[in-house]
Amino acid sequence: MPGNFINEVNSCVEDSLIGYVRTHDNLELAGRAVISRSPIRSVAVISGNGAGHEPAMIGFVGRGLLNACISGSIFASPPSADIFRLIVEMKRRGAKQILIIILNYTGDRLNFGLAMERARELAIDIDMLVIADDIALNNPIGPRGLAGALLIIKIAGELAEQGKNMTQIVDICQKVRAHLRTIGLSASGIRAPGQQQSFDVCFENVLFSKRTLHGLEQRNVIIQRDRYGYGLTVSGDNPVFVLSVREGGAAHRAGINTNDQIIKVK
Known part of the structure; x- marks a missing residue:
């Protein structure tokens, strides 16, 4: 269905989180973090992701699952400052390890x-598991989760509910x-609320800038997507920077380089 059941684009993330928490008495909301009211045994298990996939991952917060989950903007990772505040909050609530x-x-x-890394500077015992199970796409940073x-x-x-320590949990989860292995399929590209074009054509006409000896140079670029995708990874919300470019890929052929900045997508 092409439409979205939302009140306002600018508040749709908050509206979604508030609505979800109000229908679950075992949860509470702190900013964009959904937190379980259940007591933390020893290890707090947390996660997070860009919004737009609800009820994942906030739907996995609860007893025997996640202790908390932090949401970012639509299809954008949560800011590191928000993540750090959630980590500190888990520590304040009694977590010995996170x-x-x-x-x-x-x-x-x-x-x-x-x-x-900021949490480790405060001597917080913390570790991270990255899930990469997709076998459908060949991305520069490896399979998607x-x-x-x-x-x-x-x-x-x-x-964690059984009282295992983090080393034991990580060891079993790594195995x-x-x-x-997961294969992801879609019938069409996704479209963010308020956007007229789906993400499968989001790099058709892009205004990039790159730093040269003469300052910032701007140029319009058309990236022809091939069977491997656009061949680049990006990070950030405003501005958006190119993190990596696959050699020989669509972005590389269009002259895109690492650290180029995306100014506008037309």
Whole structure:
């Protein structure tokens, strides 16, 4: 269906989170973090992702699953500052160790990784599991994380509920993760609320900028998607930067380089 059941584009993430928490007495909302009211045993298991996929991943918050989940904007990773505040909140609520479980997407790996390093500077015992189970696409950073995440979340959450320490939980989850395989299929491209074009044509006419000896140089680029996709990964919301470009891929052939900045998508 082409439409979206939302009140306003700018508030749709908050509206979704508030609505979900109000229908579940075992949950509470702190900013964009959905937190379980159940007491934390020893290890807090948390996750997060860009909004637009509800009820995943907030739907996995509860006893024997996630202790908390932080949401970003539509299809954008949560900011590292928000993730860091959630980590500190888990520590305040009695967690001795904190395990992060995320899907293998560039923005999530970057922002959760930055938050984790800040937490370690405060001597917080923390670790991270990255789920990469998709076999449909060949991405530069490896397979995407898909449905296999639910199995890892359930196993980690149940082990934490049993009182296992983080080393034991990570060891078991890594063994399971090594055997996970998922294939993702879609009939059409996705479209964010308020956008007229689906994501499968989002790089058809892009205004890029790159820093040269003469300052910032702007240029319009048309990236012809091939069977491997667009051949680049990006990070950030405003501005958006190119993190990596696959050699020989569509973006590489169009002259896109790492650290180029996306100014506008037409």
